[in-house]
Amino acid sequence: MPQVIAVTSEKGGVGKSTLSVHLTGAFAERGLSAVLIDEDGRVGSAVRWAGRGPGLPFAVLEPENVKPKKLREADVIVIDTEGRPKRRELRALGERADLILVPSGVSMLELDATTELMNFFHEDPQTRRRTRVVVNRVPPIGRAGEGAREDLRESGVTVCNTLVRSYAAYVRAAELGVLCRDVLDHRAAQAWADIVTLSRELL
Template sequence: MIVALLNQKGGVGKTTLALHLAGAFAAHGRRSVVIDADPQGSALDWSQARAASSAPRLFGVVGLARETLHREVPEIARSVDHVVIDGPPRVTALARSALLAADLVLIPVQPSALDGWASAEMLRLLDDARIFRPELRARFVLNRCAARTIIARETAASLEQSEHRVLAARIGQRVAYPEAAAEGRLAFERDPDGPAAVEIAAFAAEVLEVGA
C-alpha cells in the first residue's frame, strides 16, 4: 500500500504523521519506507538525527522531491509492504505526482475553521487525480487536537460535508512528538504505554483497515 500525506497548507504535521505511521507499521513487522517528497527535507533530517543517536533502524527514508514520483514510487513499493509519502506544501506539481502514485491519501487538518477552508485546494487536486485514478481513496485526519475541545468536533463536522470521511482516530497536541523528533525517535519509543503510543496505534490500525 502507498499512503500519501498531503495538504497544500504547511505546518499541519504531515512529517510527524508520516514517520509515526511508518514506525507503527514497522513495529508490527511490516517492511516500510518513507519517501520525503518535501523539498524542506524534514523526514531526512529526522533520519540523520536517528543515525547520529545510534538508534536501531526501523524503516528507510528516501529523498525524492521530484515530479516523477508517480513513476518511481511504484517501483520502490515492489520491495516493501508499505510506502508512506511525506508530501510537500504548496508545490502543486509534486503534489499531483504524489496523488497519482498513492493508493490512499491522508489529508492532515488541524482543528480550526481556517484549516478546514484551506483543504479546498487539496480537494481540487484530488478530484483532478481521480480522473486518472478513479479508485484513489482519501481520508481527513484531525491532528494536534487539544483535549475535549468543541472546535475539533466542529471541524470534523465541516469536513464530513465533503465526500471524503474523517478518520475516527485523532492525534493530540502533545510535546512528546517534537521532543522525540529532536532525538530522531518516535513518541512511542520513549513511552510505549503513553497516550501518544495509544493514539498512533489506533491511527495506524484504521489506515490499514481503510487501505485494505
C-alpha cells in the same frame, strides 16, 4: 505490491512529517515491512529527523536513493511530501498513491484550506476515492476535534475516525530524532496510541 500512502497538504506545518514518521513507525511495530520516502529535503524533513537521533526502526530514503527492487518487497511505503506543492504535483500524487492522507488542524482557516484541497482532489473520481483527511493537533480537552471531523464530513470529505491529539511528545520526538513512544513524557503513550489506532484504520 506495497500499499503507497502519500501524506500531503497545501498548507505548510500541518503535521505531514510528524505523521509520516510516526505512521511508518507504527506499521513497522506491527511487523509490516515499512519504508518512508522523504520527498522534502528541507529542515523539518524526515531524513533530517532520522539523522538527529539513534536511528528510526525503518528505512528513510531520499527519492534519489530509492532502489525499485527493495521497494517492491515492502508492505507499505509512506511518502512525506514537500510543503506548498503545485497543483500539477498533487495531480501526479493521485496516480502514484493508493491513499492520499491530508492532515488538517481544527481551526476554521485550516478546515477551509483542507476543504478547498479536497474539492480539488474530488474533481477526479478515482483520486476522490483515495483521499482522506486526518484531523491532527486536536486539543486533548474539549470537543474541537469531533466538531472539525463532523464539519468536514458534512462538506462531503472522507475523514479518518481517529483524531490525532496535540501532544508535546511529538515535538520532542522530532527534536530527539526518535518516535514519540521513546520520549520520556507522561503523555507519550497516549500520543503513540493515537498513531497506532490511525495506522490500523488505514491498513
